[in-house]
Amino acid sequence: MLIKRIAGSSAHAVPEPFVREEVERVLAQLLASPLFAKSRRMGSLLGFLVEHDLQVSNIPLTEHAIGIAVFRRDPAVYCTGDDPVVRVQVGRLRRKLASYYTTHGQHDPVRLSVPAGSYRLVYERRSPKVAGAHHPVLQLQPFTCITLDGDDFTRGLCEELSCRLFQSFEQTQTHANHILMNMPRSSLKAAVPARAGRGSYSLEGSVRVEPARVRASVRLIDVAQGRIRWSGQFDRKQPYGIATQEDLAESICRSLTGYFALGSDD
Known part of the structure; x- marks a missing residue:
């Protein structure tokens, strides 16, 4: 079985496919790492996603199918709307993979990821680092809550945004610049389009909350x-909670990556 879904491949180049033996080596290395060795659920989920690609990569992979196969849900009563186990565990898997590739696997030649909004793995060959290359830096500063309530929501939004930014930038491959994202409690490497420039950037923001409305104001310095x-500015007319954090983080990340893709003004 050949896997051809490789992130960041040029539209004019034919990417080298991944064969079963190579994918199995990548999986074995991940499962043996400290981040996955003690997490049986994560290992089972990752193994299932890899095996699905190797066996039936042309068949759509659904949340319902994962819940039954990996988390042993009863097909007769299982409802994905009532039981979010797959969404929660896939979110944990995204974060674990991101953490692995910034620590134990930072020099691995192949990277696996699960894009936001998908349950399919993306396989990426990583180019060797160029000695002396210049790396712009993006610092994500803790957002400020400027209303009496909402500090916990604001901290959660920053955590969600840090994961989304890493996932989005990491899967955007170019032949030029890279970016280092210094998130709270972590330092992440990611690729950005060449037009992003060669400076250092700080992403700052503030949050205002009301019982049924949230506004996040974000600036790139x-x-x-x-x-x-x-x-x-990003407004949501809904109660503030995890779903709102996810929604806002996705919109902010999409807008920011769009800015980098179009290029900044001098």
Whole structure:
């Protein structure tokens, strides 16, 4: 079985496919790492996703199918709307993979990831690092809550945004610049489009909450020049909770990656 879904491949290049033996070696290395060795659920989920690609990669993979096969849900009564086990565990898997590739697996030649909104693995060959290459830096600063309530929501939004930014930038491969995202409690490497420039950036923001409305204001600061490069306001008319954090983080990340893709003004 050949796996051809490789993130970041050029539209004009024919990517080298992954064969079963190579994919199995990658899986074995992940499962033997400290992050996965003591987590049987994560190992079972990752193994199932890999085996699905090797065996039936043309058949759609659904949340319902994963719940039954991996988490032993009863097909007669299992309802994905009432039981979020697959969404929760796949979210944990995304974070574990991201953590692995910034620690134990930072020099691995092949990277696995699960894009947001999908249950399918993406397989990526990583280019060797160029000695002396310049790496712009993006620092995600803790957001500030400027209303009397909402500190916990604001911290949760930052955590969600840090994961989304890593996933999005990490899967955008170019032949030029890279970016280091210094998140709270972590340092993550990710690729950004070449037009992002060679400076250092700080992503800052504030949050205002009301019982049925949330507003996040976000700014991208060019640290060297001391100027705002990009800004946006994101409103949600819904109670603040995890679903709202996910929704806002996705919108902010999509807007920011769009800014980098189009290029910044000088």
